[in-house]
Amino acid sequence: MTHQFHSTVLREYDIRGIIGETLGTEDAYAIGRGFGTLIARDGGRLVAVGWDGRVSSPMLAEALVKGLNEAGVNVRRVGMGPTPMLYYAEASAEDVDGGIQITGSHNPANYNGFKMVFRGRPFFGADIQTLGRMAAAGDWDSGTGTAEDVDILDAYIDRLLAPLEGIDPQVLSRLKVGWDAGNGAAGPALEKLAARLPGEHHLLFTEVDGEFPNHHPDPTVEANLEDLRALVSAKSLDFGVAFDGDGDRIGAIDGKGRVIWGDQLLMIYAEDLLARRPGATIIADVKASRALFDHVAACGGQPLMWKTGHSLIKSKMKEVSSPLAGEMSGHVFFADEYYGFDDALYAGVRLIAASARLGKSVTELRSAMPQMLNTPEMRFQVDESRKFAAITEVAARLAANESGSPAEVNDTDGVRVTNEDGWWLLRASNTQDVLVARAESDTAEGLERLLAQIDEQLALSGLERGESVGH
Template identity: 65%
Template sequence: MTHRFNPTILREYDIRGIVGDTLTEADAYALGRTFAALALDEDARRIAVGRDGRTHSGMLEAALVRGLTEGGVDAVLTGMGPSPMLYFATHVLDVDGGIQVTGSHNPADYNGFKLLLKGRSVFGQEIQALGRSAAAGEWTEGNGRTEEVHIREAYVDRLVEGFSGKGFRIGWDAGNGAAGPVLDELIQRLPGHHYAIFSTVDGRFPNHHPDPTVEANLADLKQLVADKQLDFGIAFDGDGDRIGAVDAKGRVIWGDQLLAILAGPVLEAEPGATIIADVKASQVLFDRVAELGGKPLMWKTGHSLIKAKMKETGAPLAGEMSGHIFFKHRWYGFDDALYAAVRLIEAVSVSGKSLTEIMDAMPKTMATPELRFQVDEVRKFATVEEVRDRLTAEGAKVDATDGVRVSTSDGWWLLRASNTQDVLVARAEAADQPGLDRLVAQIDDQLAKSNVERIEAVH
């Protein structure tokens, strides 16, 4: 048998599409068969499988498991839960990899798969290779078994192991995503007073879209914090691997600001350690890490790429603007919003200040939202190279880690190609509005020279 996936679902970091349109039950089965062959090729015989709370996750999981077992691999079912719970399962169970059925933070009609094998994320070229293997019908035959394992309690136990924080008044918003049931158990183990909203799993997301990095989705959490006069609020995305937060004044604490707060205790424990953030992060963060005696490292955007860089450098902590926070210090190195929340409570505790006071003390900058520019797939990377070459020729200060990041006396601006869409993404940050205007003018000028027009600003 052979199977062709819709090429749009074979993405950089995972497999993801619209159920019933670009992603079907047949795709889930074929992925199981193809992944089984890849696993057996590496002598991996047992794979943990979890799913999020979407309405079609159970159906896709069943088809995936049928494919895995018919391909000769045993499936260990960890049930419905956040992606980090499945990642945790791969570390503590006798398994050789894992697959989470999840649409992450996408709308309700999306779903997909995050893949792990032998301690690594399967991403990039490996995902493309799975597509080729399925099309060629390179499948193994076998008779794998399935077993169910209840792991939620062990996961919650591990989340609070060694916790040394104080009790605060905290609001939580699980956004009806898969982290809800774990959150309900977690807050019973933490000191303080906790108020959780939307912790009931509902794959239709009736209250708001489960993406805490979009400020509009934090309105309910801000309201809760204001109404109950809480110390701060924490929100999760649909599969619990990205965190959002607000302080007592309702100000959003962005991914790089969270990382700046979390870095303190980690560098206290591991002086001089490397802390990684993606190229979208504020210069304020990199300066803060250096000030704390750490080695700031700017790296490419994308959770699989960050995880790989952490392994290479031995960094105890990393993060992205998108709210993925990775702890290797006292944890396993994967992105886990529930664990990041626990560590945030600890970090605020040891600071001796409130989260609001910590935010007040942060250097104030002005930043744009992500600016997006439509561009043909074939021109996407070429345009960035043109801009880089022009700027380098002009003697500009350019960092080409991932796209082009340009530093000037006003601040910095970034232009990079999206890994998942036919767009260029830009961002700028300066000390004041006139400086920001000058930076944005530079971006527009460079793109005009490459005949690219801005389409929209996405907040």
């Protein structure tokens, strides 16, 4: 028995496709059979499985579990919930050897996919390609596994509340917070969490609906935060928190309705953490503001710029023993008092804790940040066969310093060029046929000059910064 996946489905960080077109139950079975085989060959016996609120998730879960069982592996179904609840099921139980969450993340309703953990580490890149080769060759073990249903929601909520221990209850009781679950999988967990949090909490769209009737659950798109902004304004709340479709990415606004972007959230978390862990290494992706790296250093930490991608960041955290990392996309990873995975509900609680411990409102913390001028993430179509080659060409020209201007070039992930005006970034997406650009400066004139440098490099490679495309 063999299986061939659609060419677009096995991606760098996860497996994702369009239901009925590029992804179906046969794929779910093959993923289970392959992943279960790898777990069994590594001496493992038990895999946790969870799923999000999409219409297609239950049928994919059934096929996935069948594949795992027929590879001889036992399954612990933790049910519908946010991706971090599945991560928690894997990380907190000694007898669990791996985990798979069925989720389309922030993609449209007709998408779905799989995020995986193998023996406590992210399962991505070459691991995912291995599943494809095993399926094509029918390289699967056979056996008979069992499946059980275990409700871990209350234990997970208990764990989420831990950061508030030891903080003055009176300070916490004065807080007023808005939350937007976006009809995603985090809704029921958020309801239970908010019921146990001190202070006043107002919730939006906690009913799970895989069609996302109110707004698309991607908190990095400012338009998706309008309902939360209106709630914070109407109720005079201290701040608001929003989640993506599977609850592993956070978005936030302060009491004035200003967006607190991923790198700005990391500034708050870093300031709080470094007061207790001086000298710690804090990781952020190459798209993050210079203000973040400067702030980490000013607070006594070691800033480290790393590649974009939640799996890549998690792996780097383990390598350098970093207690905190984050991405512009809203993935935030805590490994000081938590398990090192991205959990937006936990990040929301940590924002409450940070504000209370630092003795400043979230609005005050946001107001204290430097007013940098930066572009949004610009994403434009470039042929798959050309995107990495173009970046290599740009890097080579910059190394030869053909323009003669003094600049610092960081090639961690694409090219990030820093000069007297600020910095600009050009990188190839690992998941789409696009190039990603971003620039940041202190002045409008400086930003224009940086954008001109991006355009100049693209033109030299026969490309142009076309109309921006979505994720």
